[in-house]
Amino acid sequence: MPSSPHRRMNLAARHAFTLIELLVVIAIIGVMVGLLLPAVQSAREAARRMQCSNNLKQIGLAIHNYHDAFKQMPANHGFDHTHTSGEPWVSGPSWLTVILPQLEQGPAFEQMVFEGTDFSDTTTVPNRNWEVMSKLEVPTYNCPSSALERKRFQSASDATQAIGAPEVYPIQIPDYVASVGYYNPPGSNEFSWDRYYAGTATWSWGWLQDDGFLSILNNKFQKRRFASVLDGLTNTIAVGEHSAFLYHFDGTQEDSRPGRGPGAAWAARPSYFEWGAYYGMTANVTVPRYPNNSLFSGNWTQNMEHTLHNGFRSQHLGGVQFLMGDGSVRFITDSIDFDKIFTALNGRADRYVFKQDF
Template identity: 30%
Template structure:
């Protein structure tokens, strides 16, 4: 009887199989990454939808939208005021509303991450070691408090420097330009441009790291207030800026995903998410016209904007 001899794989055959598997993995990996990013982008949109709904509920309960910040003492941002409306009542009870957000009495509260305020496309577990700056009573104090970050910022106004003088001045008016007032609850009836074409809050993600045109920078040296802006309990609002084509210089044609120092910035490919005053969420594309960009910020600038323009 003839004996059948089983041949093992040769080294060349094994190498061929390994090469085929490597090629398949290489083909599948980008697809998996795209699916993961699409899911993160949708989650980010849902976060902003929840923020918009919370602000609407706040407006219904208290007769106006939450202030984007106190004017000025005690210092707190809009993220603090809507805590009860995003199912964060325990955190709202922990937070001392009569003290500044960097006060030792608030150290425990501000260190708690709030998922709704963080885009899942950004690195997890980011914190900011708070050093006072900008309009704090005393600038440069290292508070020793580590705060969890938030990736969503409201506009204070918009630097539409290319507009004629009167329109430019109105766009830079931090008291009257945007939907959210400073130290005041603004009514929907004050938004005369229409709630469906006025921006409420948008992504300015990635802090305290500095990102420019999709690239994380080796240091945060060029980031405005890296130890002051970013905690979800902070002001989380700024002057929206346009940028040069390389993203490093303020003023220019770049409007979306240019620089997360000031303006609209996301770690998504092709654009950034924003919630409007009517509660709708839109993906603002890279390359958005700067007149449209500025017009979305102003609540009563008289601009006529159609949804297909952004």
């Protein structure tokens, strides 16, 4: 017997949701999303942090392979001879440039020229590498958690435009910076002139010094080997993150990465050793003068791209990831004793003994 229209309508009504039921379901879904979202974000950050750690490990492997090949550590190549009046203060390649072949970027490296060129493109000498620099992007040099820009737009000099460059071209900014020493001696929060009188440092836009893991090749400092790291490779910081904004006390922020200036990742800047030399500037390296992730102190050496005191910063909550000299990667918390332990970790031969873990 066929069902009546009324029976069919009743059956259809039983399978439909009321407005209240729909609202309840939507509310439940909203609560579940709210509960799961932090866990998803945490998992994503854990994956990004792992990738950042892997980047540092790759850089560490490249440094060790470079040392095996050339019997010295990579370094910033600064102005290496006596300057004559009227001579341009050209910039050489950075340590990030010289390890490109060890990061499977040999083809790009082989296209570069190292004579008659200015890597920072700020003088009357053309940057003959402008084209390869503008096209080259190494993912290993950027932390995936960083919110900072990955490119700077370099203004080509007249000399560089004369060889075919456009007025502006992009260059990669790195999120990793090499340690070249410490500001105050380990165990002290007071500045000392001893290293200047010993010939290991010069006062010029910050300290260009020979106390840290990586060195600067210029008219004073020469090549260095692992054997010079007397404190042990395991106890010496080689490279750390600078992948987060520098914050002021009023909440404003700025990019203070040591590799954000002219030439970005690929330039060392002149790095000249001389008392009071205006061109004693360098890039992509740091001498931490203030604790990790600290607020802006008001001192100009903390935020200029060609000084040594920019320090280390990270987007990872609670600390910064570091590559140690032995190739291992360690997460060092912001609460570490800066004057004693952290400063000592940035020295390669300070022989400072500490008992606390880090």
